[in-house]
Amino acid sequence: MNNIPESQLGEDSLSTEKLIISALEIQHRISELTNQIGADYEGKDILVIAVLKGAFMFAADFVRRLQKLGLNIEIDFIKASSYGAQTESSKEVRIDLDITSSVSDKNVLLLDDIIDTGHTISFLYQHLKSQSVKSLSTCVLLDKPNRRTVEFQVDYIGFEVPDLFVVGYGLDYNERFRCLPDISHID
Numbered sequence: 319m320n321n322i323p324e325s326q327l328g329e330d331s332l333s334t335e336k337l338i339i340s341a342l343e344i345q346h347r348i349s350e351l352t353n354q355i356g357a358d359y360e361g362k363d364i365l366v367i368a369v370l371k372g373a374f375m376f377a378a379d380f381v382r383r384l385q386k387l388g389l390n391i392e393i394d395f396i397k398a399s400s401y402g403a404q405t406e407s408s409k410e411v412r413i414d415l416d417i418t419s420s421v422s423d424k425n426v427l428l429l430d431d432i433i434d435t436g437h438t439i440s441f442l443y444q445h446l447k448s449q450s451v452k453s454l455s456t457c458v459l460l461d462k463p464n465r466r467t468v469e470f471q472v473d474y475i476g477f478e479v480p481d482l483f484v485v486g487y488g489l490d491y492n493e494r495f496r497c498l499p500d501i502s503h504i505d
């Protein structure tokens with residue numbers, strides 16, 4: 319696979335100039351994050367709820383690291399989308415697919431790919447909070463702080479990124495680029 323001219327790469331390959339976070343940097347940061355979470359949750363069980371589709375790859379690496387630290391992990395998924403967006407601040411969030419586990423009396427960790435305006439994670443946070451969880455915290459791989467229209471404090475953040483559209487490692491543009499191992503930006 320080495321030395322293939324760029325013109326022969328598949329359409330979902332991006333030129334390296336646009337790379338912002340490499341696969342190696344992602345793994346390194348996930349290891350730091352999970353070490354911190356492992357210490358914060360010592361002796362506790364965690365139900366990780368990953369937001370589909372964007373967080374699927376992050377979740378897979380994240381739970382494997384947590385497992386290695388000896389924590390008991392359960393995993394579930396929730397799928398959300400924003401709609402009716404006349405403006406960024408009027409975005410509404412809809413749950414397309416809900417969790418199947420009971421969150422009652424559990425330590426829940428909500429995991430998403432990115433916090434942008436803040437609508438998605440704050441909506442999902444309220445949705446879970448209302449179901450008598452024992453504790454609820456949030457973790458996102460990427461944070462675009464300049465784009466926030468809803469105030470929301472995320473507990474664990476992987477990387478801050480500038481106000482650029484980013485793809486790869488689960489994140490898509492019209493369903494493309496999700497399976498790239500690195501995070502890049504597109505125009």
Ligand code: IMP
Pocket residue numbers: 372400430431432433434435436437438439482483484485489490491
């Ligand atoms: P929100 O604006 O914080 O509600 O983010 C909504 C969702 O938009 C995120 O969960 C992502 O799936 C998606 N999103 C926001 N910014 C980007 C981006 O730069 N690339 C890909 N998806 C994004």
Ligand code: MG
Pocket residue numbers: 369370371372373430431432
């Ligand atoms: Mg998402």
